[in-house]
Amino acid sequence: MQLSTRHLLGIKNLTQEDISLILSTAEQFKEVLQRPVKKVPSLRDVTIVNLFYENSTRTRFSFELAEKRLSADTINFAASSSSAAKGETLLDTVNNILSMKVDMVVMRHSASGAPHFLSQHIPAAIINAGDGINEHPTQALLDAFSIKEKTGSLEGRKVAIIGDIMHSRVAQSNIYLLNKMGAKVTVCGPPTLIPKYISEALGVTVNYNLKEALEWCDVANVLRIQLERQNQVLFSSLREYSLAYGINRQLLDSLHKEIVIMHPGPINRGVELDSDVADSKQSIILQQVENGVAVRMAVLYLLANRNN
């Protein structure tokens, strides 16, 4: 069994078999993480660069930990403290790093398509850790892993993705993945934050009413309001957003069933999620983070490139 691709650029170009293989491999890595020695020697001979052109705590730590648990050698690059600040191009930076015998690139960039561009010019395996407003494939994979772990399967599962769908790479990757795996998706948020033709383009249902969306779903994946990606004001205030689309205890208790709450982090507490929801039993936010390491280990293991 092998993946149909040499890179993980997005969920869009993965097959159903690829996704199943990554998720089942991640289950075995999750077992590794419960052992006294949480480490395997699989990637002893592989060197990985974490190339982060955009800020990240969770994803970068998660990748770095996954790499270390696989015994890979790692180097970290942050754009702000590197020669990129002196004007070096992306391709030059990467070629310089690769000439030091690096096998894989984990990359985050604010430009959509940056990893795709890179994959056409360099021999190393590339893993997209988030590109602009395009995709964040490992987040979608860990979300799927967490849904499967919590509810048993993805097939037929009803997932509501709530919040800023327009600027969210997490939403896009999640929609691709859930559609491929037979789950049903509704997106919910203010009309200004939901792309106009999303149902035609991505095959999802749109509902602007939060309560209805929650009543319908088994799992609510609540997104962060991304203030840094909005050049224009798309809702009048955070307070207004929170009143219409924030999830609080009272709203959850008024539903006729218990739903699972997810969030990719970092949470704006009191905006999209109230603390008593984020920290409740229904929330699997910290399990998502835990599963992130196992899922990223699976991706790195299955794509390990030893051509150099």
Next chain:
Amino acid sequence: MQVLLTSQQLSDTVRQLADQLIKSHTDLNDVVFVGIQQGGVVVGNDIVSNIRQISTAQKIQYGQLDITFYRDDIRKEILAPDTMNIPFAIENKTVVLIDDVLFTGRTIKAALDVLLDYGRPAKVELCVLIDRKEHRQFPIQADYVGATVETRKTDKVKLINNEVVLIDN
């Protein structure tokens, strides 16, 4: 294709191995059994169910071990892992590793590496159904052997449909 053990011979051999394992350990409570994926688990299931029938010990602990992440030929091919399940402590226990065929010894070497990441057993023993003795590449020998067979290096010995067969290439 040549049949090395018929299904009757196979079940007799498994029974003998179970007998030997019981006789060699005065207290089975200090012993845990671990089958190596995938063939070793098939044999391990049979051996352990025999031991459970024959022995008077209260609880026979049995787990499954997968070596995929520890293979020394990982550079050649990436394989999807099998299930790993060792739901008990191996610290200070005697671990009996069970495999179907002992060939080069590389699988057992990897299995020992996996095992040591779970703890420090008092002793590790090896029980195999078939020993292809002349092809060892590592200094590894089994403590309990069902049958020793002479093979060519290119042959394959497999457990198929409850029989042990030799496939020559």
